[in-house]
Amino acid sequence: MSNCRINWLIYITLLGMACLVIALSGQQTLAIGSLDSQETERSAVQVINAQDPLQDAVGGTWHTLLRFDKPAKYEYQLTYRGIGLYTVGTLQIEVSSAYIICQYHIGGRSGAAAWRPSASSPGETYMTALLADGLWSADEISLLWTPFMVNRWAHQFAALEWRVGPGWAVRGGSASQFTIDQMLRDVKGATYYRAHLETSEGRPLEIDVDLQLPLPKYIKWTNGAGSTFEAILQ
Numbered sequence: 001m002s003n004c005r006i007n008w009l010i011y012i013t014l015l016g017m018a019c020l021v022i023a024l025s026g027q028q029t030l031a032i033g034s035l036d037s038q039e040t041e042r043s044a045v046q047v048i049n050a051q052d053p054l055q056d057a058v059g060g061t062w063h064t065l066l067r068f069d070k071p072a073k074y075e076y077q078l079t080y081r082g083i084g085l086y087t088v089g090t091l092q093i094e095v096s097s098a099y100i101i102c103q104y105h106i107g108g109r110s111g112a113a114a115w116r117p118s119a120s121s122p123g124e125t126y127m128t129a130l131l132a133d134g135l136w137s138a139d140e141i142s143l144l145w146t147p148f149m150v151n152r153w154a155h156q157f158a159a160l161e162w163r164v165g166p167g168w169a170v171r172g173g174s175a176s177q178f179t180i181d182q183m184l185r186d187v188k189g190a191t192y193y194r195a196h197l198e199t200s201e202g203r204p205l206e207i208d209v210d211l212q213l214p215l216p217k218y219i220k221w222t223n224g225a226g227s228t229f230e231a232i233l234q
Contacts, residue, residue: 062157064214065150068095068117074215075234078106080143082227091144091231093215102126104144111135123151139227146231147215150207153178153197162193162211175200184208192217 078089089106100122101114113129115122126148130141150157156168156178167178180195190210197205208218213233220230 060211061159061161062209062211064212065154065158066122066148067214068093068100068122071096074147074213076147076231077234078143078146079230079232080139080227081230082139082225085227087143089140089143091147093147102129106136106140106143109135121151123148123154142223143229146219146221146229147233149205149219149221149229150216162209164193167195186217 072095074093074095076091076093078091080087080089087107089104092103094101094103095117098116099114100117101112103112104110111130111133113126113133115125115129123145127141127145130136130144136144160167160178162180164180164183167180169178170176176197176199178195178197180193182194183191184194185191190212192208192210194206194208196203196207202222204222206218206220207216210217215233216231217233218231220228222228
């Protein structure tokens with residue numbers, strides 16, 4: 001069997017494992033963290049009203065989505081809430097011209113992953129590293145991957161015109177509607193959008209997006225068991 005075919009089979013296997021982890025994240029396997037339970041406050045924001053001239057000056061597509069082509073550092077506070085379970089952690093993403101390095105911490109345990117910025121799918125590359133680590137449970141992997149959860153809808157987000165109002169809709173076994181609720185300005189004057197995904201079963205996704213960043217400022221997603229995974233950009 002050629003090396004090309006072997007590499008392809010390995011990729012398909014890892015991708016299948018990634019999907020399995022997300023499916024298994026409904027199981028309550030995450031241990032209670034030893035850190036104190038603290039709610040991380042989101043930055044003070046200002047709603048931009050219709051009379052604000054900036055309302056007409058912004059908008060457009062999320063062209064930077066999952067594109068790590070500029071040196072930068074992003075740090076997320078991570079929070080998991082399950083039935084009787086709660087834990088927190090951190091994820092730091094450092095981008096240089098040579099590598100993207102992820103360092104993560106949960107409950108006194110740490111891990112790291114690195115890959116080149118030219119990687120075609122950073123979300124899948126990171127997930128593969130988490131699966132290969134062998135240190136984390138399914139729920140912990142889901143929590144550590146939370147900022148990259150947008151990978152699931154990346155092809156739709158990339159084409160979306162970000163303006164307040166209804167976005168794309170998906171019809172199938174169950175209807176879903178993505179809605180952009182507000183355009184906001186943070187304390188530094190940067191504008192961003194607050195949005196959510198609604199399905200017949202509830203609201204599985206809430207998200208804040210700055211169109212100049214490769215990942216969301218804030219994201220919370222809910223799995224089928226009702227557990228929530230939250231990431232806030234510090």
